[in-house]
Amino acid sequence: MATAFSTAKFSTQPFPLNPTSTTSHDSSIVFARPTSQFLGSTRKFRLTSSSKFNLSRRSKTVVAVSDVVKQKKSKSSPSLLITKEEGLDLYEDMVLGRAFEDMCAQMYYRGKMFGFVHLYNGQEAVSTGFIKLLKQQDSVVSTYRDHVHALSKGVPARAVMSELFGKTTGCCRGQGGSMHMFSREHNLLGGFAFIGEGIPVATGAAFTSKYKREVLKEADCDHVTLAFFGDGTCNNGQFFECLNMAALWKLPIVFVVENNLWAIGMSHLRATSDPHIYKKGPAFGMPGIHVDGMDVLKVREVAKEAIGRARRGEGPTLVECETYRFRGHSLADPDELRDPAEKARYAARDPITALKKYLIENSLASEAELKTIEKKIDEVVEDAVEFADESPVPSRSQLLENVFADPKGFGIGPDGRYRCEDPKFTEGTAHV
C-alpha cells in the first residue's frame, strides 16, 4: 500500500485500500493480500530511487524496496541490500530474540518467573531492523514487551534472564522485572508498564541530545532516540502530545509503532477511528511511513532513512510497522479472540524464515552457517538460564536501596541522625 513521506506540505499519498468492514477481525481487509512474498511483495512502498534524503522540504514519493532492488539488479552487478556479515548479524539477532522468548515461556510455565510476561515472537524484524543500526550512545525506549529490545540493544542475555528470575544479577538487580528492563551502559531507558508513559521519556532523551549540541556546545552530539510502542498506544494522549513536541523542536527521535493489530483483546480496528497510524505523522509536521514489519530488510531500509534524518537534525519521523505477535498478549492471555486464519497468514510470513530464505537464495550464507548460528544461540540461551538459576536472590537488605539516589531523602530520625547513617536502617522499614 502507498505510504507517505511528506514533509512541509503535509500531504499524503492516496491510500488505495479502503477499510470497508470494521467489524471483522480479518486484517486482510486493511492490509494487502496474504500472498505477499518477501521482497517480491506487491505492496508499494515507494522510496526515492536514490534512497538518499535531501534537505529539501518538498514532499517526496517513496518507492518500494523491491523496486529499488530490481533497479539495482538491472544495472550491471547484482547489488544486494546487505552484506553477508550484516545478514548474519541480523539473523543472529532475530534468532536470539526468538529463542530467548521461547525459553521465557518454558521458564514461566516451570515457575521460574512470574507476573506479567509479554513475549515478542513474530515481531523480531522491527527490533532487529531498527536497533542494529544504532550506536551505543543512542537510546531506546520500549514498553512492557521489552525483552528483545534489550537484547538487540546489547544487554547480555544473562542479565535479562536473571532479571526475569528476580535475581540480584539481573540488569535491574531484580527490582524491575519483565516490564522494566533498563541499562545505563546500553542506553536502554526502559521498560514501562503503562502504555504511552515511555514516549515522553524518549522525547526527553532526544531533548537532551539537542540540548547537548546547542546549549552545552557538544557539536558532535548526534544521539538519536527510538521510541517503540504499539497500536493501542496510538490512541493515547501522550502519543499525540509527544508527536507535537518532537516536531515542534525537531528532536532527534523516531517514533516506531509496532502495529500488531491487537491490544490484548481489542482489535485495532475496533479502537481507532482512522486505523492508518502513519497518517498521523504529517498532521503534526513529520513524515509518516508505513512498512512491512515482517520483513527485516524493508524495516532496515526505512530505519536507515529515519535515523539518518534524526541524526542530521531534520527532526522526528513516525514509522508504522505492520507486524504480528505469534503468541498471546502475555503468557496469561488465552488468546481466544484472534482468528486462526489470521495467525496462520502471519505465521507464513515469519521474519526469520524469510530472512533465511533471502540469505540462502542470494548466496549470502549457507544452511550450515545458519545452523551454526542457531546452535550458538541455543547455547547462549541455555547459559543464560543456568546463570540466572544459580544467581542469588536479593537479600532483605536490598529492599531500601535505590529508593533514593541520595538516601538522605529518608530523612532525619528522632535521634537527630539521618536514617541512612544508621547501620540497622536497611533492616527496618522505610518510615518517614
Added chain:
Amino acid sequence: MAAIFQGVGAAAPLSSSPSNSFDSNKSVFSPPRSFSVVRSDGIVNLNPKGRSAQRLISNAVATKADSPAASSSSKPGHELLLFEALQEGLEEEMERDPRVCVMGEDVGHYGGSYKVTKGLAKRFGDLRVLDTPIAENSFTGMGIGAAMTGLRPVIEGMNMGFLLLAFNQISNNCGMLHYTSGGQFTIPVVIRGPGGVGRQLGAEHSQRLESYFQSIPGIQMVACSTPYNAKGLMKAAIRSENPVILFEHVLLYNLKERIPDEDYICNLEEAEMVRPGEHVTILTYSRMRYHVMQAAKTLVNKGYDPEVIDIRSLKPFDLHTIGNSVKKTHRVLIVEECMRTGGIGASLTAAITENFNDYLDAPIMCLSSQDVPTPYAGTLEEVTVVQPAQIVTAVEQLCQ
C-alpha cells in the same frame, strides 16, 4: 538589650495577617544541622516568659547563629520579594551548572505566571528556559527523560493543580525509575509551582497537592514560606540527586525579606524553628505559618508561650526537631492548609504518635482545611482554611 528590627515596607498580600513585616531574630537555641549562613539582621531577646515581655513580638523567623558574634561582622544582605528570591536561586544554579534548565508553560517569554522565571529566557535562551505546549503529563515525562540522560530540569506547573495531569509521570516515572532500574538512572528533577488557597481563585485553582503526592515513594517534598527559605530550598532542590517537589504558595510571592548576599542553601530534610516556646508545639508549613504567627501574638498577650515550627520538609518529616519540641512542651497542635482527610497533618499525627506518644500530655490536635472544594465566595473561602482565631482557641483548649 533587645532590639527589634521591623521589616521594611513589606508588601505582603495577606489581608488576614497584617503582621507581614519581618523581624529577624536570632535564636539562641540548639543549633540545627543546617549549614546555612546566619541571617545577619540583628540580635533580639527571644524568650519572653509569659507576660514579662510587654512588647509584642511579631517576629517571623528565628535564625540560627553559628556564634553570637558572627552577626555583626556579616554583610548586610539585600532585600527582595519571595518570587525574586526563587528567581535568584534558580538563576544562580543555572549559572553554576549548565545542565540546569527550566521547562513549563509560559516560563520563557512570559517570564512565568508568577514571574519566578522572569528574565531567564533572555539570559539563557529558549532551549534552557523552554516554553512548552499545554501537555503537563508529556512535558513532565520529557523532563524525567532528560534527567535520566544527564540534564537537571526544573519543571514548573503553572498552578500546582495542573500537575494532577502529570500524576502518571510523577508517580510512575519520577518516583519509581531509580528503583526499578536498580539504581542505574537518577532523576534529579525539581517539580515546582504555586498552589494553595488564594483569593477566590475557585476550587480547581486552589488545590493542595501535597496530600496526593505524599505517598509516592522515591520523592521528597518541601514547602517554602519565606524568601530566605524559598531561595535556600530552591537551590538545595536543584542540587539534590533526588526528585524534589517544591511547593510554593500563591499568596506568599510578595513577601519581602532581607536575605544574605552570600551563597547558601537550606537543608531539604530539616524543619525550621520559627519561634521557640515552652507551652505548646505548633507545627505548620507554608501560608499557615503566618496565620500561626498572628495567632501567636494573641496567645502571647494572653500569657501563652507557643513554640512554632515550620516543618518545611513535608516528606520526610524532620522528626528530630519535631521530637525535641514535643519532648519539651508535651502538647502538639498541627495547623495546615491541606484538607482534613489524608493530609500532611494526618501523616504527621501518626508519626508523632508512633514515635513520641510517651511525651504527650494531651491528644494531638490537627487543624486542617475543610473537606470541601474551595468555594468562590469570599466569605465561604475564608472559613475553608484555618484562621488565627481558631488557632488561638485550639491552643487554649490544649493547654487546659
